[in-house]
Amino acid sequence: MAKELVKGNEAIARAAIKAGCQCYFGYPITPQSEIGEYMGANLPKLGRVFITAESELASINMVIGAGTTGTKAMTSSSSCGIALMQEAFSAMCCAEVPGVIVSVMRGGPGLGNIAPAQGDYFQALKGGGNGDYKLIVLSPSNVQEAIDLTYRAFHLALKYRNPVMLLADGILGQMMEPAEFGEYPYKDPDVNEWALSGANNRPARNIVSLHMPEGEMEQRTNMLFEKYAAVAKNETTFEEYMLKDAKLVLTAFGTVGRVAKAVVNRAREAGMKVGLFRPITLFPFPDKNLHEVAKNADMILDLELNMGQMLLDVRSAVFGACPVEFYGRPAGGLLTPDMIFEKVQELYKKLDDKTKAGVI
Amino acid sequence: MGADMSVIISGFGGQGALFAGILLCHTAVLEGKYTTWFPSYGAEMRGGAVNCSVNISDKEVPSPIIDKADAVIALNDASQIKFENRVKPGGFMIVNSSLSHIKPKRTDIKYINIPLNELAQKLTQPAFVNVMALGAFIEKTGILKLESIKEVMKEMAKTVSAKKAALLPNNLECVEFGANLIKNQMVTV
Numbered sequence: 001m002a003k004e005l006v007k008g009n010e011a012i013a014r015a016a017i018k019a020g021c022q023c024y025f026g027y028p029i030t031p032q033s034e035i036g037e038y039m040g041a042n043l044p045k046l047g048r049v050f051i052t053a054e055s056e057l058a059s060i061n062m063v064i065g066a067g068t069t070g071t072k073a074m075t076s077s078s079s080c081g082i083a084l085m086q087e088a089f090s091a092m093c094c095a096e097v098p099g100v101i102v103s104v105m106r107g108g109p110g111l112g113n114i115a116p117a118q119g120d121y122f123q124a125l126k127g128g129g130n131g132d133y134k135l136i137v138l139s140p141s142n143v144q145e146a147i148d149l150t151y152r153a154f155h156l157a158l159k160y161r162n163p164v165m166l167l168a169d170g171i172l173g174q175m176m177e178p179a180e181f182g183e184y185p186y187k188d189p190d191v192n193e194w195a196l197s198g199a200n201n202r203p204a205r206n207i208v209s210l211h212m213p214e215g216e217m218e219q220r221t222n223m224l225f226e227k228y229a230a231v232a233k234n235e236t237t238f239e240e241y242m243l244k245d246a247k248l249v250l251t252a253f254g255t256v257g258r259v260a261k262a263v264v265n266r267a268r269e270a271g272m273k274v275g276l277f278r279p280i281t282l283f284p285f286p287d288k289n290l291h292e293v294a295k296n297a298d299m300i301l302d303l304e305l306n307m308g309q310m311l312l313d314v315r316s317a318v319f320g321a322c323p324v325e326f327y328g329r330p331a332g333g334l335l336t337p338d339m340i341f342e343k344v345q346e347l348y349k350k351l352d353d354k355t356k357a358g359v360i
Numbered sequence: 361m362g363a364d365m366s367v368i369i370s371g372f373g374g375q376g377a378l379f380a381g382i383l384l385c386h387t388a389v390l391e392g393k394y395t396t397w398f399p400s401y402g403a404e405m406r407g408g409a410v411n412c413s414v415n416i417s418d419k420e421v422p423s424p425i426i427d428k429a430d431a432v433i434a435l436n437d438a439s440q441i442k443f444e445n446r447v448k449p450g451g452f453m454i455v456n457s458s459l460s461h462i463k464p465k466r467t468d469i470k471y472i473n474i475p476l477n478e479l480a481q482k483l484t485q486p487a488f489v490n491v492m493a494l495g496a497f498i499e500k501t502g503i504l505k506l507e508s509i510k511e512v513m514k515e516m517a518k519t520v521s522a523k524k525a526a527l528l529p530n531n532l533e534c535v536e537f538g539a540n541l542i543k544n545q546m547v548t549v
Contacts, residue, residue: 175424176397262422
């Protein structure tokens with residue numbers, strides 16, 4: 001199939017439909033409204049369900065309802081809208097309800113603005129919901145990856161019976177570039193073993209997030225974390241670029257990753273040994289892989305459109321193997337190739353000076 | 361950087377600045393190039409200011425957001441004011457002199473003044489200033505072929521309503537005329 005020009009938000013919506021999404025529940029918010037628009041125009045034609053909910057809280061709880069029946073369902077929102085869904089994410093994880101959430105980040109905190117940002121890494125990964133739980137979080141850096149990871153989100157949600165978040169930003173949502181859809185590449189597991197499908201002579205089933213008997217919740221949490229360990233073992237993905245001899249390694253997620261990649265190219269042309277490590281799954285975070293990279297590097301520069309959020313996971317993965325620097329801008333401030341290149345030159349010079357002085 | 365080209369197209373809502381960018385991208389796709397389109401978005405409305413950033417390249421485009429552009433197409437005076445400082449030194453700005461009479465501020469970029477509204481309205485009714493500007497841009501840069509954008513327009517006409525498709529000949533005329541303005545040196549470049 002040839003590549004076609006497609007907008008990020010529309011690409012996500014189209015991929016969701018191709019992935020077999022039966023229900024979309026959402027409430028409009030910039031910069032992701034085109035997802036709901038596309039779903040509204042197309043799902044009913046296919047005999048599927050589209051509902052403009054009265055709030056984000058309603059949207060995600062409708063996803064829970066559909067999810068308990070094993071139906072592929074999704075919602076999408078942005079920053080302050082996602083904030084309203086946190087309680088439900090925790091409940092979904094506890095009750096093992098599958099569902100796909102698309103978060104297209106804008107500037108915050110508060111209602112913030114509608115400019116692109118990456119300030120919701122903590123929101124997605126460290127959660128505002130209660131208790132020990134984890135969303136599976138996927139981070140696309142271009143429109144093609146937005147399509148591929150939307151497919152993957154629907155599959156992983158059913159495979160692990162867990163909510164999966166596609167964490168994009170306003171740049172990716174609003175931009176157009178060539179991409180291709182292909183076919184939904186996964187074989188999904190049978191949901192009949194657990195789904196609420198009407199008992200009809202089989203024993204009744206109950207999907208709940210309340211476990212009062214002594215020890216039951218502890219046991220359940222341990223079970224969930226065994227599952228998360230399996231997710232980490234099986235599903236961790238990342239991009240490595242020019243890392244073999246890299247002295248300075250850039251880390252970045254989402255659209256910043258593509259900018260960083262161009263800076264690596266430019267730095268290489270200028271004779272600097274710079275590489276890129278880009279996590280594609282944010283949970284599971286590729287911590288072991290990044291640690292190995294850090295052992296062979298002299299320095300890591302973490303780049304984000306926030307005040308340093310993934311930075312905590314980067315530092316934790318690096319665990320002292322090399323120094324970690326941070327460069328970021330929040331709430332709509334953008335990192336251009338020129339700005340990153342300047343920072344790379346500055347840090348690389350420091351490394352060179354240290355090498356000359358025999359420190360490294 | 362090879363055949364890299366970054367252009368910001370700006371105007372007031374209804375002039376077709378955003379659509380002109382989409383046309384350019386489709387043309388780039390047709391020619392097998394990498395391309396990105398990024399709009400100003402959110403609280404936009406007809407008559408308000410809108411712009412989009414377009415990259416065309418033989419290599420992957422790192423950032424869809426343009427810091428300094430090789431070229432700016434300013435379809436009105438407000439756009440000239442807003443983006444004059446965003447043209448790279450040595451770059452150029454196509455100014456719709458029908459709607460902008462502002463004196464150029466810079467000496468390190470070229471200004472191509474075209475009275476787009478007058479010319480387009482003389483040529484066809486309804487007229488398409490955005491497409492005429494694209495014709496001039498394509499001819500000036502050589503980044504894409506005029507034939508390719510015409511082919512894109514013809515393909516697009518097949519996917520829209522009959523009422524819109526009927527405007528295809530006007531669009532083709534406008535884009536060709538824009539290119540000829542540069543080719544035949546009818547405007548100062």
